[in-house]
Amino acid sequence: xxxxxxxxxxxxxxxxxxxxxxxxxxxxxxxxxxxxxxxxxxxxxxxxxxxxxxxxxxxxxxxxxxxxxxxxxxxxxxxxxxxxxxxxxxxxxxxxxxxxxxxxxxxxxxxxxxxxxxxxxxxxxxxxxxxxxxxxxxxxxxxxxxxxxxxxxxxxxxxxxxxxxxxxxxxxxxxxxxxxxxxxxxxxxxxxxxxxxxxxxxxxxxxxxxxxxxxxxxxxxxxxxxxxxxxxxxxxxxxxxxxxxxxxxxxxxxxxxxxxxxxxxxxxxxxxxxxxxxxxxxxxxxxxxxxxxxxxxxxxxxxxxxxxxxxxxxxxxxxxxxxxxxxxxxxxxxxxxxxxxxxxxxxxxxxxx
Amino acid sequence: xxxxxxxxxxxxxxxxxxxxxxxxxxxxxxxxxxxxxxxxxxxxxxxxxxxxxxxxxxxxxxxxxxxxxxxxxxxxxxxxxxxxxxxxxxxxxxxxxxxxxxxxxxxxxxxxxxxxxxxxxxxxxxxxxxxxxxxxxxxxxxxxxxxxxxxxxxxxxxxxxxxxxxxxxxxxxxxxxxxxxxxxxxxxxxxxxxxxxxxxxxxxxxxxxxxxxxxxxxxxxxxxxxxxxxxxxxxxxxxxxxxxxxxxxxxxxxx
Amino acid sequence: xxxxxxxxxxxxxxxxxxxxxxxxxxxxxxxxxxxxxxxxxxxxxxxxxxxxxxxxxxxxxxxxxxxxxxxxxxxxxxxxxxxxxxxxxxxxxxxxxxxxxxxxxxxxxxxxxxxxxxxxxxxxxxxxxxxxxxxxxxxxxxxxxxxxxxxxxxxxxxxxxxxxxxxxxxxxxxxxxxxxxxxxxxxxxxxxxxxxxxxxxxxxxxxxxxxxxxxxxxxxxxxxxxxxxxxxxxxxxxxxxxxxxxxxxxxxxxxxxx
Numbered sequence: 080x081x082x083x084x085x086x087x088x089x090x091x092x093x094x095x096x097x098x099x100x101x102x103x104x105x106x107x108x109x110x111x112x113x114x115x116x117x118x119x120x121x122x123x124x125x126x127x128x129x130x131x132x133x134x135x136x137x138x139x140x141x142x143x144x145x146x147x148x149x150x151x152x153x154x155x156x157x158x159x160x161x162x163x164x165x166x167x168x169x170x171x172x173x174x175x176x177x178x179x180x181x182x183x184x185x186x187x188x189x190x191x192x193x194x195x196x197x198x199x200x201x202x203x204x205x206x207x208x209x210x211x212x213x214x215x216x217x218x219x220x221x222x223x224x225x226x227x228x229x230x231x232x233x234x235x236x237x238x239x240x241x242x243x244x245x246x247x248x249x250x251x252x253x254x255x256x257x258x259x260x261x262x263x264x265x266x267x268x269x270x271x272x273x274x275x276x277x278x279x280x281x282x283x284x285x286x287x288x289x290x291x292x293x294x295x296x297x298x299x300x301x302x303x304x305x306x307x308x309x310x311x312x313x314x315x316x317x318x319x320x321x322x323x324x325x326x327x328x329x330x331x332x333x334x335x336x337x338x339x340x341x342x343x344x345x346x347x348x349x350x351x352x353x354x355x356x357x358x359x360x361x362x363x364x365x366x367x368x369x370x371x372x373x374x375x376x377x378x379x380x381x382x383x384x385x386x387x388x389x390x391x392x393x394x395x396x397x398x399x400x401x402x403x404x405x406x407x408x409x410x411x412x413x414x415x416x417x418x419x420x421x422x423x424x425x426x427x428x429x430x431x432x
Numbered sequence: 433x434x435x436x437x438x439x440x441x442x443x444x445x446x447x448x449x450x451x452x453x454x455x456x457x458x459x460x461x462x463x464x465x466x467x468x469x470x471x472x473x474x475x476x477x478x479x480x481x482x483x484x485x486x487x488x489x490x491x492x493x494x495x496x497x498x499x500x501x502x503x504x505x506x507x508x509x510x511x512x513x514x515x516x517x518x519x520x521x522x523x524x525x526x527x528x529x530x531x532x533x534x535x536x537x538x539x540x541x542x543x544x545x546x547x548x549x550x551x552x553x554x555x556x557x558x559x560x561x562x563x564x565x566x567x568x569x570x571x572x573x574x575x576x577x578x579x580x581x582x583x584x585x586x587x588x589x590x591x592x593x594x595x596x597x598x599x600x601x602x603x604x605x606x607x608x609x610x611x612x613x614x615x616x617x618x619x620x621x622x623x624x625x626x627x628x629x630x631x632x633x634x635x636x637x638x639x640x641x642x643x644x645x646x647x648x649x650x651x652x653x654x655x656x657x658x659x660x661x662x663x664x665x666x667x668x669x670x671x672x673x674x675x676x677x678x679x680x681x682x683x684x685x686x687x
Numbered sequence: 688x689x690x691x692x693x694x695x696x697x698x699x700x701x702x703x704x705x706x707x708x709x710x711x712x713x714x715x716x717x718x719x720x721x722x723x724x725x726x727x728x729x730x731x732x733x734x735x736x737x738x739x740x741x742x743x744x745x746x747x748x749x750x751x752x753x754x755x756x757x758x759x760x761x762x763x764x765x766x767x768x769x770x771x772x773x774x775x776x777x778x779x780x781x782x783x784x785x786x787x788x789x790x791x792x793x794x795x796x797x798x799x800x801x802x803x804x805x806x807x808x809x810x811x812x813x814x815x816x817x818x819x820x821x822x823x824x825x826x827x828x829x830x831x832x833x834x835x836x837x838x839x840x841x842x843x844x845x846x847x848x849x850x851x852x853x854x855x856x857x858x859x860x861x862x863x864x865x866x867x868x869x870x871x872x873x874x875x876x877x878x879x880x881x882x883x884x885x886x887x888x889x890x891x892x893x894x895x896x897x898x899x900x901x902x903x904x905x906x907x908x909x910x911x912x913x914x915x916x917x918x919x920x921x922x923x924x925x926x927x928x929x930x931x932x933x934x935x936x937x938x939x940x941x942x943x944x945x
Contacts, residue, residue, distance in 0.1 A: 159644065159646070162647045163644075166647075166649075182646045182647045183647045186646070186647035187649070221550070221633075226646070227645030227646050227647075231645075248633075249633035249634075250633050252638075252641050252645060253631075266545075266549065266550060267550075389483075391648075392476070392479070392648065581774060581776050582776065582778065584746055584772075585789075585790075587745075587763075588744065588746070588764045588769075588770050589764075589766070589790030590764060590765070590766060590792075599789065603780045603781075604778075606780070680779075680780060680782075681821070
């Protein structure tokens with residue numbers, strides 16, 4: 080009995096001293112773990128900058144000499160799942176949509192936003208033979224959505240535009256893959272989903288009632304690459320070098336839209352879907368990592384909306400409390416890319432120099 | 433005096449747990465998202481209370497529990513009684529019942545969703561299925577355990593089936609029936625949360641799902657505590673009923 | 688023609704096991720019990736005395752021979768025959784009153800209450816109507832059980848070692864009570880016992896059974912005036928005679944056959 084007690088005390092002391100996951104102060108970690116919401120198709124490959132990093136071997140070029148490996152975790156439970164992984168130190172970085180990034184920080188997750196991400200339309204899909212013809216008819220309907228994702232956030236904005244609140248509809252939380260089958264099986268009467276809506280329409284099982292395409296940029300996603308604060312504190316240099324890799328990847332993804340879409344389609348989304356989804360959108364805009372006016376105003380408005388809708392319980396100032404531009408700025412400077420991406424104004428238009 | 437003392441003893445563990453919790457969170461041995469500090473919980477609880485969020489969701493969940501429990505316990509009682517008193521029913525349904533109950537109730541979720549959709553009907557059916565099994569089992573066991581001497585008494589007094597059931601079997605099985613009720617209720621309470629975690633738009637389980645998706649660990653924890661307290665109260669209520677119903681009984685020496 | 692309430696057992700045999708063909712418990716038992724008679728059946732364990740009693744009550748079936756009440760073949764339990772078991776079998780969830788009224792049939796509410804009250808008084812439990820079985824002593828429990836068996840006014844009361852679980856003093860007191868009730872009610876009582884004093888004190892006739900298979904060895908009339916005196920020489924003499932049947936002599940006058 081005494082022995083057991085002693086062991087317990089020792090373990091408790093160890094936890095107290097080293098924190099939950101005993102990490103020893105070294106100048107670099109053995110592995111950098113990044114989390115990315117996985118697509119609806121369950122493929123173990125990633126899109127966007129992470130996809131570029133994987134395909135073009137960018138990470139190894141920078142870190143191989145130190146023996147540091149990259150571990151990409153495609154997380155089926157999307158942004159909220161990434162938050163949980165960050166909370167128990169199972170991830171270092173995560174590429175999150177607007178709502179999960181903000182909700183994590185507001186919920187007490189100690190993170191830093193180190194690069195902006197953006198792009199991601201939300202669609203309202205209904206079963207092919209649904210009698211619903213306009214958004215006002217969503218009142219009282221069952222809506223499938225992956226709660227806590229940017230689609231959830233966009234859905235609230237769409238409802239509000241039509242004089243509806245989240246209390247006027249019935250949300251059913253489902254992961255992305257389940258939403259797709261639920262719409263096809265008519266288990267839900269509508270869904271707030273990503274460009275997968277286009278694929279469903281092509282397959283003849285759903286109708287697209289609405290999309291944020293061509294709507295003000297506030298309706299689209301504007302997320303962030305975030306990193307655990309503790310990781311930043313321990314390995315500032317590693318974060319700086321990782322940002323260099325990230326910016327390089329963002330640049331590569333910005334050059335040729337068609338090539339970028341082709342790369343992204345590896346996750347299982349048909350190329351035609353991606354083309355239709357991003358029609359009319361600037362590839363440069365979609366891949367800019369800069370915390371510009373557009374991003375900041377989007378984030379501030381989002382925080383206010385989430386607070387009002389009780390999706391977060393604590394409001395905060397992203398500029399003062401959350402964003403750390405130093406690594407991004409250093410990377411842009413070093414790669415001489417300070418002027419590669421324009422700054423965008425609140426409406427998403429490039430600002431004249 | 434002694435019972436009061438014993439009741440107070442039950443508070444020792446929770447109080448110690450709270451103290452340990454407070455210590456751990458104050459020292460920040462765990463990050464606050466993993467284990468929210470107690471004052472944060474109080475604050476969240478107050479917020480959920482005053483906004484009506486907690487009451488609304490608990491009410492919805494309780495209604496589901498009430499419906500599922502009432503239906504499940506009634507059916508379980510009927511099934512258990514039928515199987516225990518009628519050999520043919522036992523022969524026909526016994527093997528099926530004993531096979532079905534090996535499946536964890538949650539295993540029925542996908543099927544029930546396919547059959548009944550994701551609305552209230554599904555939830556009540558799911559909960560009542562879970563409540564039915566312990567009730568049927570305990571009813572069956574209770575009746576089967578009736579002392580053969582009492583059954584002989586029924587024969588001596590020329591009781592018909594109905595009188596044998598109501599005068600001898602059910603009163604004798606009452607303690608077992610009450611255990612069945614308690615198991616049923618706690619099963620129902622667990623399953624409502626399970627069902628709401630899977631698909632719901634309102635209810636305490638849904639509150640937890642949404643809070644989890646939005647990384648509101650404090651809300652999840654407040655919900656867990658609310659569930660625990662309500663469950664405890666429900667159980668205590670049944671225990672009170674039990675104490676009243678069984679007050680006149682004590683083990684008799686000659687049986 | 689026999690008097691109403693005569694029990695006649697003719698060449699009764701009973702075996703257990705497949706179709707009653709297995710182990711024989713009773714073999715060719717013949718007995719006639721006159722109405723109002725007090726009969727005791729004594730014998731060693733396994734002599735089939737309890738089986739005999741259960742057959743007469745109707746709790747056992749599949750026998751050879753005849754059990755006739757007023758010339759009619761018995762068919763299952765009947766309110767005409769009451770029974771008191773060794774374990775009192777009071778329902779623990781009912782009060783004395785409710786237990787006594789449990790088997791009452793064909794009585795209106797008021798009549799039922801009156802009958803129950805009457806029998807509670809008969810067995811001397813007045814004032815204990817609202818008590819639960821766990822609040823009663825062993826002797827009181829058996830009184831309640833006797834009241835319950837008598838409430839339907841059966842022609843015959845069967846008693847299966849009803850006082851076996853009581854202490855010696857209580858038992859002796861209960862003997863007097865039982866005799867009083869028997870006299871007051873004027874019904875037939877057939878009691879299974881292994882207590883010789885009890886048998887002699889209460890019975891008009893003592894039926895001695897031998898075992899394997901159970902047969903009636905001897906029927907011994909007890910022609911002593913009532914109430915009987917356990918200390919009298921006649922009493923001792925009958926007891927000696929009885930014990931002799933079990934090959935137990937007077938050196939151990941108080942030994943029971945086990």
